[in-house]
Amino acid sequence: MERSFDTVIIGGGIAGVQAASILCQEQKTAIITDEEYLPYYRMRIEEIISGRGPEELYMHPLSWYEERGIEIIHSRAESIDKEGRAVSLADGSVIHYSSLLLATGSNARIFPLSGRQDRIFTLRRATDAEAIGKALSSAKSFTVIGGGLLGLELASGVADHLHIPVSVIETAEYILPRQLDKPSASLLMEKLMEKGVSVITSASADHADDEYLYLKDGRKIPSSVICFSIGVNPGKEIAEKAGIKTNKGIIVDEYLRTSSSDIYAAGDAAELDGRLFGLAMHAREMGSAAAFYILGKGKPYIPSEPSALLKIGGIDVVSLGRIGGESDVITDDGDRRVTIFTDDGIVTGAILINDKASMARIKALIGSRR
Ligand SMILES: Cc1cc2nc3c(=O)[nH]c(=O)nc-3n(C[C@H](O)[C@H](O)[C@H](O)COP(=O)(O)OP(=O)(O)OC[C@H]3O[C@@H](n4cnc5c(N)ncnc54)[C@H](O)[C@@H]3O)c2cc1C
Structure with missing residues (x-):
């Protein structure tokens, strides 16, 4: 099946939906998403672990998209034909565009832990949260590898709900080194310890068996369920495959234009002046900026302070x-x-x-x- 839209957006995250909400006022717009759910607030997926349905986190009900003529296409975009201005989907269909916005977000990083194949997770999608929730229902202990914002919130949330040992392993000398100084991090660590979360800093994971995670220094941490929270990789594969310039992410200029004409990128996937953002506020801002540019009303994008x-x-x-x-x-x-x-x-x-x-x-x- 072949269909045509003025603007096609790959990715139904914050950047994609924000852009669609502006574009739809003047253009026939489609969002391609490889997730089974309607676009939802990714920042809140932890709530799914404690039993909420993904539907409760939807940004908008289906009727919101229908009323605005925004088509939601549930399939994975496999490749871009730049000359033919078309995107091929995993379900075999081809979607033609005049403008294309890559809002492909990012993917959680993980590394293999020898000795253990199962009950190892990342938390990026609603389906990840569903799987973690299921695993935790019979878990004896829980460990998060990575003491960043997401990892700490996850560990603290699990400690609130379950009476099992919860640990956080962080390679740096203190938690949240990008957001906090050492005294503030120490205060936070004390509070986490009081809640029952063991925070182990200057430590790295080595291998695991069914019950424990073994650290490089020989210590063993009860870990019947493990979640990696060690950062993300921007979703740049589809751009790379199409010959669009990438570095860590998809390279864009101040108008969110990629190296290929009429193809734009926004959100976690985009790299501007060598910088990746990884925050919802920037994804929303970039989604708006790209949409206004596509509509001929663009201004240079200046990111807000994080x-x-x-x-x-x-x-x-x-x-x-x-x-x-x-x-x-x-x-x-x-x-x-x-x-x-x-x-x-x-x-x-x-x-x-x-x-x-x-x-x-x-x-x-x-x-x-x-
Ligand atoms: C648990 C969690 C908590 C967070 N908390 C915060 C917070 O408190 N504050 C904050 O600012 N940020 C937070 N973030 C980060 C924030 O969610 C991201 O910065 C934001 O979601 C980025 O939006 P995006 O639209 O660029 O991409 P995403 O939200 O990642 O959406 C991209 C979408 O594109 C889809 N996609 C990718 N490739 C394809 C393809 N080829 N075909 C079809 N679909 C595709 C993906 O499946 C995904 O649905 C959190 C993230 C997580 C996971």
Whole structure:
């Protein structure tokens, strides 16, 4: 079967749906997704582990797409014919486009653990969360490899619901090294330990058997279920195969244009000025920017400063902008702590512990480059 659209979007994540919501006002638009569900909020898939249905996380009901004439095509896009302006799908159909947006997101990284084949997971898709939930229903212990934002939230969530040993293994000296300084990370680690999550830093996984994960230093950690949370690889394969320029991700310019005319990329898959983003806020911004450019109303895309919000063991942690450089603790009353980072007197980043109220003010300060 062959069909034609003005713009075809590969990927039904935040970038793809955001772009479609703008494009559909003037164009016949299709989203190709290789997931069985309608587009959902990926950041919330942990809720599926504790029993929510993926449908409860949908960004919009089917009627929202129907009312806007956005066609959702459930199949995997296998290849792009740039000259013929067409995408071939795994179900054998061919979709023609005038403009193509690659919003293919990213894939979770994993490495093989010798001695163990099963009950090893990553958490990226709704179906991953369903599989983890099922495995945890009979688990004796749970270990997350990787002490980043996602891994910590996952470990803390499981510790809230299940009375089994929960561990986090982190190779760095402290958790969240990209978002926190050492004192803030230590405070967070204490709170996690109080909740029953063992956080083991400066440690690497070596191999595993059915019950334990063995570390390179010889320690063994009870781990009847293991989840990797060691970062992502941008989904650039389909672009690479089509001869579109890639590096770590799909290379785009400030208008989200790839090296091939009328093909754009946005979200986790896109690389701008050597930078990958990996955050929902940038995926949404890039989806909008690409859509406006396709409609002839484009402005150069300037990414917002990154921010991360985390609630663990009752502590609110906010990380804004760039963490590093000169630091100044401007508030520290035991429970509440605010650290700002400066570069040549200009505020470039901040860590707020239990002080969400100051977030908007400090974000504005970072944005103003004062
Ligand atoms: C558990 C979890 C928690 C997170 N929490 C946060 C958070 O708190 N804050 C934050 O900012 N970010 C968070 N993120 C990251 C955020 O979800 C991503 O940055 C965002 O989803 C990226 O959006 P995207 O549209 O670029 O790609 P994605 O959401 O990854 O969507 C891409 C879609 O394209 C599909 N696809 C890929 N290739 C093809 C193909 N060839 N054919 C058809 N379909 C294809 C994929 O299956 C997927 O459905 C979290 C991520 C996870 C997994």
